[in-house]
Amino acid sequence: MPESILEVEGLGIRFGGLHAVRDVTAQLPAGKITAIIGPNGAGKSTFFNLISGFYAPTSGRIRFQGEDITRLKTHQVVGRGIARTFQTTTIYRELSVLEGVMIGHRVRTRAGLWDALLRTGRERREEAESREAALRALERVGLAAQAHRPAGALTQEGQKRVGIAMALASDPRLLLLDEPAAGMNPEETVNLMGLIRELVGGGLTVALVEHKMSLVMGLADEILVLHHGQKIAQGTPGEVSRDPAVIEAYLGGHAHGGQMGQPGREGAHA
């Protein structure tokens, strides 16, 4: 077992009577790509929301780099080094690409209202730092040339990259991508996979929720399978695609489609 960057233990959350995530114990290996898959409603996004502090779990613990972050608020979690993107292209469309990405660096700055009003040294220094961090992040996702365009004017793929750049601007150790390839054509998806590999090559750990099996099988070092909020398998793509419980979850009962272990074919929900 390689060293893990994040460990969850007995993690669960209940909305009323519904166990959206239930008793999940898992590790994300450091410096690797972990894909979280499962049929619709399996609790994948909820799992992300728990890790990123969006929801407070009703049971279990989350440890990040050895530190218990279970009860931390979202901005504190981001401060510890976990950044995320959203399912849809949720970015600041009306701002320029650069300014939107600069927002991602806010967590590394401390300038407040008095700094703004008095134009303190800290204000000017942190403004310059934010700009540099944002430009670096845009460089990493290949959007440096578009920095001054309104974010909403970019293509779907461009907007996804802006979202990733915004997450990168917070200088994370772990990046959570929620359906990064949703709404992308095959070519764009391949580009995105290249980008994710580059980021991981630079030392980042990535966890992603994705329906597109081509992306999952082509990219993931490790796959975590959720079903009805519970973990039913974790392992390499090869192991997971042969796992009877996984095959049952995907094919059994309702025909969810999205066959496992067959790169090139799209999941039914993509």
Add this chain to the structure above:
Amino acid sequence: MTRPAFKPGPLVWVALFVLAALLPLLQPGGFVLDVAINVMIWSMLAYGLNVMLGYTGQLPLAHAGFFGIGAYAVGILTLREGWNFWLAWPAAVALCALGGLLLGLVAFRTRGDAFSIFTLGVGVIIALVINKWDDLTGGNDGLNGVPPASSLLGIDFSKSANFYYVALAALALTVLVVARTRQSVFGRSLVAIRGGEDLARSAGIDVFSHKLRALMLSTAIAGLAGGVYAAYVGFLGSAVTGPTTTFTVLLYLLVGGVGTLAGPLLGTGLIYVALQFMKGLQDYQYIVFGPLLVLLVLFAPQGLAGLWNRAQMRRASARTERAVDHA
């Protein structure tokens, strides 16, 4: 790309305030000065509201209440306690900032429309308390004879022409504060919250703390405006602290341009002056303003400043196209 927003540069603002400072030298009639001072007072309140609605994307509806707290604080401290206006005024501003903090601690447990309705309720309560607390505020009879601002550096501010400069300085300070806030690391986080609270949270912004500080700034500005009002008008009645005032100022803001630096001043100036000429219509004036507001929200959601923006952008893009053609 050209500048995307209506931003009269700092020089335009300086020129505007210098010109405004020359107005009393022309020895205008009392009416002109009165309109000018009122426009400055109400546009300050609109600036305060704009910090929340325009930059943070939250609509609080208790601002007339905070305007009232600021005004009554100055009134009570100067009239009853004999404080100097120049001490009472900052005290009133601090009191309103504290009030904003207390309101925010509770109100920001709600979001969106619920926040607006909650704060509207608080606004009504503030007006009621001011109206019923006879011993402190004079209740229904109001607070009569609030002294004008005390002399400072040998200048007698009981004269309208001199007090004009107090209002002008307060407005200039307000514009400067709001402009600096918007153009800062802190202000960008407010804009992030306006763009989407969940996104701002996931980007690592402490949404609650930012909203709280924005509200405190916003109510402090309302208190600043209230203080000027108290010393200028000399009589305080509870009616001005009620929701009608909040909605009137909201109208100014919507017409001028939400989220723009020029909008609050533009909208207040235009509507307040227009209303002066429609005094004869009394309550019927709203028959004119209602439909106008509907049209405005439909066709110019960014107000007059927003219309100007769009024209600018169209011209800019036309220019770019021509440049491309020539290339």
